[in-house]
Amino acid sequence: MSLLSEIEECGEVIGKDTIDSFLACMQCGKCTGSCPSGRVTSYRTRRVINRLQAGDRSVLADPNLWMCTTCYTCYERCPREVRITDIIRAVRNLAAKEGYMSKSHRATASYVIKTGHAVPINDETKKLRKELGLSEVPPTTHKFPKALESIRKIIKKTNFDKLVGFDWDTMSLEERGEK
Amino acid sequence: MRSLIIGGGPAGLQASLDLADAGYDVYLVERYFSLGGHAVQIAKNYPNLTDIKDFMKPLMEKVYNHEKITVLTNAEVLSVDGEVGNFKVKVEKRPTYVNVEKCTDDACKKAMEVCPVEVPNEFNLGLFDKRKAIFIPFSYSVPYGCVIDEKSCLHFKDEGCSRCNEVCDGINFEEKREIVQIDDVGSIIVATGFDPFDPNLRPELAYDKYKNVITSLELERMLDENGPTKGKIIIDGKEPKSIVFAHCIGSRDKKVDNPYCSRICCMYTAKEAYMVKEKIPDATISVSYIDMRAFGKGCEQFYEEVQKKQVLYRRGVAAEIYGAGDQVVLRAEDTLLSNAYEFNADLIVLAVGVEPRSDSAELSKVLGLQIDDCGFFVEKSIYDTCETEKDGIFIAGCCQGPKDIQDSLMQGSAAAVKAIGVMKRCNN
Amino acid sequence: MGYDEFRREGGKMKEYAYFLGCITPNRYPGIEASTIKVLKRFGIETRDLNGASCCPAPGVFGSFDLNTWLLIAARNVTLADMIGLDIYVTCNGCYGSLQEADHLLKERPELKEWVNEILSDEGLEYKGRIKVKHIIEVLYEDIGVDKIKDAVVSPINAKIGAHYGCHFLKPSLVRGHGSPEKPTILDELIEATCAESIDYKDKLMCCGAGGGLRSRDLNTSLEFTRQKIANMKDAGIEASVDTCAFCHLQMDRGQIEIKEKFGEEYNLPILFITQLIGLSFGFSTKELGLDKHSIPMTEKFIR
Ligand SMILES: Cc1cc2nc3c(=O)[nH]c(=O)nc-3n(C[C@H](O)[C@H](O)[C@H](O)COP(=O)(O)OP(=O)(O)OC[C@H]3O[C@@H](n4cnc5c(N)ncnc54)[C@H](O)[C@@H]3O)c2cc1C
Ligand code: SF4
Ligand code: SF4
Ligand code: SF4
Ligand code: SF4
Numbered sequence: 011m012s013l014l015s016e017i018e019e020c021g022e023v024i025g026k027d028t029i030d031s032f033l034a035c036m037q038c039g040k041c042t043g044s045c046p047s048g049r050v051t052s053y054r055t056r057r058v059i060n061r062l063q064a065g066d067r068s069v070l071a072d073p074n075l076w077m078c079t080t081c082y083t084c085y086e087r088c089p090r091e092v093r094i095t096d097i098i099r100a101v102r103n104l105a106a107k108e109g110y111m112s113k114s115h116r117a118t119a120s121y122v123i124k125t126g127h128a129v130p131i132n133d134e135t136k137k138l139r140k141e142l143g144l145s146e147v148p149p150t151t152h153k154f155p156k157a158l159e160s161i162r163k164i165i166k167k168t169n170f171d172k173l174v175g176f177d178w179d180t181m182s183l184e185e186r187g188e189k
Numbered sequence: 190m191r192s193l194i195i196g197g198g199p200a201g202l203q204a205s206l207d208l209a210d211a212g213y214d215v216y217l218v219e220r221y222f223s224l225g226g227h228a229v230q231i232a233k234n235y236p237n238l239t240d241i242k243d244f245m246k247p248l249m250e251k252v253y254n255h256e257k258i259t260v261l262t263n264a265e266v267l268s269v270d271g272e273v274g275n276f277k278v279k280v281e282k283r284p285t286y287v288n289v290e291k292c293t294d295d296a297c298k299k300a301m302e303v304c305p306v307e308v309p310n311e312f313n314l315g316l317f318d319k320r321k322a323i324f325i326p327f328s329y330s331v332p333y334g335c336v337i338d339e340k341s342c343l344h345f346k347d348e349g350c351s352r353c354n355e356v357c358d359g360i361n362f363e364e365k366r367e368i369v370q371i372d373d374v375g376s377i378i379v380a381t382g383f384d385p386f387d388p389n390l391r392p393e394l395a396y397d398k399y400k401n402v403i404t405s406l407e408l409e410r411m412l413d414e415n416g417p418t419k420g421k422i423i424i425d426g427k428e429p430k431s432i433v434f435a436h437c438i439g440s441r442d443k444k445v446d447n448p449y450c451s452r453i454c455c456m457y458t459a460k461e462a463y464m465v466k467e468k469i470p471d472a473t474i475s476v477s478y479i480d481m482r483a484f485g486k487g488c489e490q491f492y493e494e495v496q497k498k499q500v501l502y503r504r505g506v507a508a509e510i511y512g513a514g515d516q517v518v519l520r521a522e523d524t525l526l527s528n529a530y531e532f533n534a535d536l537i538v539l540a541v542g543v544e545p546r547s548d549s550a551e552l553s554k555v556l557g558l559q560i561d562d563c564g565f566f567v568e569k570s571i572y573d574t575c576e577t578e579k580d581g582i583f584i585a586g587c588c589q590g591p592k593d594i595q596d597s598l599m600q601g602s603a604a605a606v607k608a609i610g611v612m613k614r615c616n617n
Numbered sequence: 618m619g620y621d622e623f624r625r626e627g628g629k630m631k632e633y634a635y636f637l638g639c640i641t642p643n644r645y646p647g648i649e650a651s652t653i654k655v656l657k658r659f660g661i662e663t664r665d666l667n668g669a670s671c672c673p674a675p676g677v678f679g680s681f682d683l684n685t686w687l688l689i690a691a692r693n694v695t696l697a698d699m700i701g702l703d704i705y706v707t708c709n710g711c712y713g714s715l716q717e718a719d720h721l722l723k724e725r726p727e728l729k730e731w732v733n734e735i736l737s738d739e740g741l742e743y744k745g746r747i748k749v750k751h752i753i754e755v756l757y758e759d760i761g762v763d764k765i766k767d768a769v770v771s772p773i774n775a776k777i778g779a780h781y782g783c784h785f786l787k788p789s790l791v792r793g794h795g796s797p798e799k800p801t802i803l804d805e806l807i808e809a810t811c812a813e814s815i816d817y818k819d820k821l822m823c824c825g826a827g828g829g830l831r832s833r834d835l836n837t838s839l840e841f842t843r844q845k846i847a848n849m850k851d852a853g854i855e856a857s858v859d860t861c862a863f864c865h866l867q868m869d870r871g872q873i874e875i876k877e878k879f880g881e882e883y884n885l886p887i888l889f890i891t892q893l894i895g896l897s898f899g900f901s902t903k904e905l906g907l908d909k910h911s912i913p914m915t916e917k918f919i920r
Contacts, residue, residue, distance in 0.1 A: 021683060022683070023683045023686075023721065023728060024683060024721070036441070036479065036480075037479075037524055038437075038441075038505065038506040038524070039479075039504070039506055039521060039522035039523075039524040040506050041522075042505075042508070042522035042527075042529055043505060043506070043507070043520050043521040043522040043529060044508040044509055045529070046819075046823050046825075046841055047830075047837070047841075049520075049529055050837060050841070050844075051837055054522065054527050054529070056522060056524060057527055076828075076829065076830070076833050077830065078676075078828050078830075079676065079783070079825060079826070079838075079841070080675065080676030080679075080680075080783070080827050081783040081787070081828075082783055082787035082797075083787070083821075083823070085787065085788055086787055086788065086789060086798070087393065087444065087508070089437075089441055089443060090443060091443045091444065093788075095788070096788075098680075099676070099679045099680050102680040102681070103680065103681065103682055103683055106680070106681050111681065112833050114832045114833050115677070115681065115829055115832060115833060117832070118677060118829070118832050119678070122670070122673060122678070122689075126670035126671060127639045127670065127671045128639050128671045128674060128677065128678075129639035129640055129643050129644060129671075130639075130643060131642070131643040135642075135643055135646060138646055138647075138906065138909055139646045142646055142649075142904070142906055143650065144642075144646055144650055148642035148643070148649075149637075149665040149666070149667045149668075149669075150642065150666075150668065150669045150670060151668065153667075154667060156668070160668075160692065160738070160739045161670050163739075164685065164688045164689060164735060165685060167688075167735060168684045168688065170685040173681065173682055392798035393798050511818055511819070513818075
């Protein structure tokens with residue numbers, strides 16, 4: 011399968027047209043020049059698009075791929091209307107599938123599997139909630155265990171648990187070397 | 190049988206002259222107070238750096254004085270009926286309230302002196318100077334002499350003023366709007382030209398925020414020895430020492446609905462960079478470009494010459510601009526080095542692209558022509574860029590698509606030949 | 618202005634489901650309390666969205682697996698759809714996820730079908746009857762700058778740096794609030810409290826938290842924040858006001874982290890828009906949870 015069709019598959023929910031828009035990139039550099047990340051890291055937005063056009067798979071292993079904050083500045087300004095930020099999300103999906111997912115990202119994902127929240131509540135906040143006249147625990151998956159079960163069902167259905175390497179027996183992340 | 194030309198820029202002027210020289214009567218309708226189009230706002234021509242005035246002034250005068258050509262300035266086509274060989278055209282000729290035959294240097298000077306109204310001078314893009322309500326359009330306007338701009342003149346507000354009338358006997362406030370009916374029009378050539386792109390549509394370039402971010406056309410006015418700064422480049426009272434030219438502003442840009450290349454801005458930027466370097470030899474000049482398009486005769490050689498003047502070409506479009514003290518900073522990527530960089534500049538010049546006239550849709554309705562997605566008039570075929578779907582109506586110059594003066598003149602001539610063809614056909 | 622007056626002027630009683638997300642309820646409940654209080658002033662009621670989860674963050678979960686992202690986001694939207702209430706959010710990330718998911722489901726019937734098939738397990742069905750709104754939209758459109766102005770009893774006399782964040786306005790194609798290059802909506806709301814919204818370098822720049830950068834590379838992420846805050850300080854700004862709980866965390870807590878990591882101290886108070894408005898309405902610093910921020914409020918923000 012070509013790199014393009016693999017990315018199209020990962021980005022199915024955002025649409026083929028969105029993904030394919032990178033074919034029209036003219037390498038003008040508007041994206042990199044507008045990128046707040048490119049000013050402080052070695053990430054170059056245009057280079058990512060360039061490598062995708064060339065079918066260069068090594069882009070998947072490049073840690074720079076993860077330096078984008080999804081701020082959409084490039085996406086808004088691209089004169090060829092390349093849907094850059096969405097494409098980056100889809101390419102990251104493929105990278106994650108190939109095992110390029112950092113430990114910290116797996117941890118963030120595991121919180122949602124465990125609690126339904128990427129940032130779960132803590133005692134300090136519970137106390138503050140009470141002081142503010144709010145319910146001690148918010149009316150979310152924190153309060154409704156059944157809702158959490160629904161989230162977990164979805165996660166199993168999409169194999170998100172396997173993607174992240176989540177062990178249901180220990181309710182924690184499997185040991186996995188970081189690629 | 191006669192021919193009607195709409196628009197008195199290079200394309201329309203050339204078409205008029207060629208038709209008239211071939212023996213046809215011509216009506217030339219120009220909206221502005223003077224002939225010339227955008228070409229007369231430009232100082233020198235690329236790639237040979239000749240003075241545009243040396244070419245345009247004689248062309249305009251020849252047309253104006255040609256016995257076969259009736260020039261209607263400050264005029265507009267209202268309606269076109271009939272068909273090839275016999276169009277009937279209604280033109281509105283607006284009054285200028287001044288009889289230019291009576292203009293003398295002294296009278297004009299006095300009239301302008303006494304006029305109390307000052308408004309930004311549109312010929313210089315409102316940037317550098319003011320003009321009076323009675324004024325001479327520009328240093329070599331044709332017709333040459335004063336005109337009164339009704340919109341700003343106080344006489345037409347409360348009739349409280351007639352000061353110019355007191356010092357000049359060429360003034361006539363009674364002059365009325367005229368409807369000129371032109372019948373027996375065998376052919377029409379549309380040569381209405383272009384509008385420069387409005388850079389405010391790319392707000393990240395902060396054009397409206399900083400005085401030292403200007404358009405290329407504004408720079409042309411400063412480069413003009415007869416212009417408002419007498420050829421000096423002055424920004425906020427100072428001569429800029431670091432200058433960036435930014436290519437493709439409003440061109441090759443689907444975000445602003447201009448997906449096409451404007452064709453002229455690579456080369457006019459090269460020309461402007463060269464001229465600035467001549468005027469300010471110690472200036473640091475760089476050009477931010479996407480691809481260099483120097484396809485015209487002698488253009489690649491000129492580009493090389495500009496590079497040798499130490500004008501630095503950096504591949505990568507201007508991304509955004511912000512202010513830092515007196516300076517403005519350009520952010521861009523040098524795409525060949527894969528470097529995101531910032532350039533502190535005293536002046537940033539935006540190479541604005543060519544857009545169709547903002548009212549091209551309305552004119553297309555009057556004429557029964559089609560416009561494309563971008564707003565340019567549609568030619569009949571790629572092999573015949575003068576003819577339109579409408580028999581007897583032709584297009585020439587930038588109203589058909591971006592092009593330089595050379596190509597506008599050629600298309601004007603080509604359209605004239607086509608017009609002669611249909612008129613001969615109709616006469617037989 | 619009280620509720621009765623609001624009604625007399627033709628204001629309809631409106632009720633929203635508040636989609637909380639993670640950061641608001643679990644780190645900055647002051648945002649939650651302030652928002653509910655401010656809306657109540659105008660007769661706008663807030664209902665709990667029971668059983669909601671993480672939105673899930675568009676740049677984080679969207680980067681891991683777009684399918685999972687869409688399903689969970691769609692589930693959250695559907696919870697409100699089931700009770701027939703429009704949603705408001707106080708986080709650009711939540712807005713990004715829910716609004717985009719809603720947009721996709723409305724645009725693409727095949728996605729709706731797929732989502733509904735999976736949600737039916739839980740007895741849920743997405744019908745697309747409701748709207749996902751950012752709190753800024755509720756303040757600006759439902760209430761309006763003039764009514765907010767009229768309700769100010771304790772004017773804010775300070776120079777404020779507006780921080781729009783990214784996902785409120787972008788991608789504009791999906792959000793539909795016009796060009797994101799020169800927005801004024803937040804500045805107008807800030808100025809409604811009598812404060813002055815001051816321009817600063819890179820005003821529209823990202824806070825640095827999004828796209829998973831905060832968890833993956835904290836130093837880089839904080840460098841964004843440091844630049845923004847330093848730029849605000851350079852412009853003489855006395856506090857920053859934001860539209861997003863995640864930006865809020867990054868800029869408030871982030872200043873402590875910046876101090877630890879880079880040894881630079883800025884002490885720039887950070888307020889969520891409804892906290893600023895709440896202050897101007899006479900609520901106390903404590904009632905709005907502002908006293909529990911990492912960066913203490915300065916005198917101008919203590920009531
Ligand atoms: C900054 C800049 C620098 C340039 N430098 C160069 C250069 O060095 N060399 C070069 O070859 N080219 C240059 N050009 C391009 C040049 O200006 C154009 O090629 C040329 O002006 C096109 O001629 P035109 O007759 O098609 O249109 P225009 O010059 O636009 O003339 C059209 C005329 O039609 C009139 N008109 C418009 N609508 C109507 C209407 N409805 N009714 C009646 N009249 C109407 C207008 O008032 C105008 O007088 C430059 C352009 C710019 C912007
Ligand atoms: S801005 Fe668009 S066209 Fe330009 S380099 Fe980036 S992706 Fe390509
Ligand atoms: S969306 Fe990502 S790549 Fe684009 S400008 Fe923002 S940080 Fe850079
Ligand atoms: S009548 Fe009009 S043009 Fe003449 S001096 Fe007065 S304002 Fe100026
Ligand atoms: S001529 Fe050059 S500057 Fe103008 S649009 Fe084309 S590539 Fe860009």
